[in-house]
Amino acid sequence: MKDKFDEMYLKLSGANNFYKQGNNVKALSIYLDIIENYYPDKDEPYKHACDILMAEKKYDKAKTIANKALKAFREDNIRGSAEYFKGVLESIDQSKKPVKESNVKKKRLNILDNKFMTYGSILLLILSVLLSLPDKLNKLFFLIFILVSLLLVFEIIKDIKKNVKVTSKSLVFVVFIVLTLYAGYKTPKEEWLNFFSVDFTRSASTETSTASDNSSDAEKEDESGTKIVREDLDKLEKYSERITGLESYLLKVNENRIFLRVNVYEGTGKERAKAIAIDLLQELNSMKDVPKASGNSIGDLYDKYNVTVKAYEGSVMIYSAKADYGELVED
Numbered sequence: 001m002k003d004k005f006d007e008m009y010l011k012l013s014g015a016n017n018f019y020k021q022g023n024n025v026k027a028l029s030i031y032l033d034i035i036e037n038y039y040p041d042k043d044e045p046y047k048h049a050c051d052i053l054m055a056e057k058k059y060d061k062a063k064t065i066a067n068k069a070l071k072a073f074r075e076d077n078i079r080g081s082a083e084y085f086k087g088v089l090e091s092i093d094q095s096k097k098p099v100k101e102s103n104v105k106k107k108r109l110n111i112l113d114n115k116f117m118t119y120g121s122i123l124l125l126i127l128s129v130l131l132s133l134p135d136k137l138n139k140l141f142f143l144i145f146i147l148v149s150l151l152l153v154f155e156i157i158k159d160i161k162k163n164v165k166v167t168s169k170s171l172v173f174v175v176f177i178v179l180t181l182y183a184g185y186k187t188p189k190e191e192w193l194n195f196f197s198v199d200f201t202r203s204a205s206t207e208t209s210t211a212s213d214n215s216s217d218a219e220k221e222d223e224s225g226t227k228i229v230r231e232d233l234d235k236l237e238k239y240s241e242r243i244t245g246l247e248s249y250l251l252k253v254n255e256n257r258i259f260l261r262v263n264v265y266e267g268t269g270k271e272r273a274k275a276i277a278i279d280l281l282q283e284l285n286s287m288k289d290v291p292k293a294s295g296n297s298i299g300d301l302y303d304k305y306n307v308t309v310k311a312y313e314g315s316v317m318i319y320s321a322k323a324d325y326g327e328l329v330e331d
Contacts, residue, residue: 004038005038007038008034008038008040011030011033011034011038012030012034012040012044012045014030015027015030015031015034015045015048016044016048018030019048019052024052024055024056027048027052028049028052028053031045031046031048031049031052032049032065035049035065035068039077040078041077041078041079042078042079042080043069043073043078043079043080043081043084043085044080046065046066046068046069046072046078046080046085047069047080047084047085049062049065050062050065050066050069050084050085050088053065054088054091054092059092059095062088062092063088063089063092066085066086066088066089066092067085067089069082069085070082070085070086073085142180145176145177145179145180146180148176149173149176149177149180152172152173152176153173156173228253228258228284228288228301232284232287232288233251233253235287236251236280236283236284236287239280239283240280243276243279243280245264245265245268245272245273245276246262246263246264246276247263247264247265248263249261249262249263249280250263251280253305256304256305256306257305257306257308258302258305258306258307258308259308260277260280260281260307260308260309260310261309261310261311261312262276262277262280262309262310262311262312262319263311263312264276264311264312264313264318265313266313266314267313268313269313269318270311270318270319273311273313273318273319274311274319274321274328276311277309277311277319277321277328278296278298278328281293281298281299281302281307281309282294282297282298282299284299284301285298285299285300285301285302286299288301293326296327296328297326297327298323298326298327298328299326300326302323302326303326305323306322306323307322307323307328308321308322309321309322309323309328
């Protein structure tokens with residue numbers, strides 16, 4: 001009997017060496033041999049065998065070994081801790097419980113799921129290219145893209161630390177960086193200077209305002225007949241429909257100030273944009289009781305007003321000027 005115990009402890013020592021070296025296959029083979037054929041008097045071979053089987057997710061075999069150990073404890077045949085093996089059985093029972101449906105749905109809706117991000121970024125790219133976004137929306141998209149790009153950076157860093165391939169996430173990250181730069185480029189300087197404003201203005205609209213819209217007709221005309229009234233602005237709007245290259249314009253008249261913003265189509269160019277602004281101002285001048293303007297002159301009407309003109313091609317300002325002695329002088 002003593003020889004058998006000596007043989008068991010010799011085998012147990014060899015199995016422990018294999019276990020420490022990470023050779024779990026040989027270690028497990030010896031532990032199982034000891035359990036089956038030598039009736040060990042301590043829990044060490046049972047415990048190490050359970051550790052290896054649990055790590056390999058062989059839960060049924062681990063459960064069998066844990067039950068054998070608990071039986072030996074009940075019969076008072078081994079020394080050690082029975083609580084460890086009870087914990088093994090509880091862990092196995094927990095691992096076999098079905099995953100709740102709500103958890104599955106949460107995982108599928110994870111915003112950093114590869115497919116979701118890939119399809120979402122493609123959709124946003126198409127929207128950014130095809131739609132002519134107002135300035136405020138460009139700024140909003142810029143903020144969204146910056147946030148998503150930062151989230152992707154953190155995810156990629158975590159994956160790299162885990163030695164996980166990040167090909168798809170890196171591709172999505174590049175797409176969002178491109179979108180961020182595009183949205184930032186399409187947002188004019190005025191929006192960055194007034195970053196948190198929320199007043200949406202359609203660039204394709206024509207707005208007009210006069211200081212005396214609610215006044216009587218008598219108040220709308222001064223003695224020289226040079227007061228700009230709503231009727232003049234309505235005529236100018238109809239005239240503007242015939243101007244080639246003009247996408248839209250915004251004209252504001254307030255007391256002695258006139259502001260004209262001209263929006264031209266892509267590729268129109270600075271000189272044509274300037275000519276369009278002069279054309280609009282000359283037409284408005286011709287409606288009043290003042291000499292007709294020609295050439296680059298905008299007319300005598302504007303001697304009574306401070307005139308500011310800005311021309312945009314897309315979201316880029318290509319021309320800015322003010323009236324001086326009946327002509328536009330570039331800023």
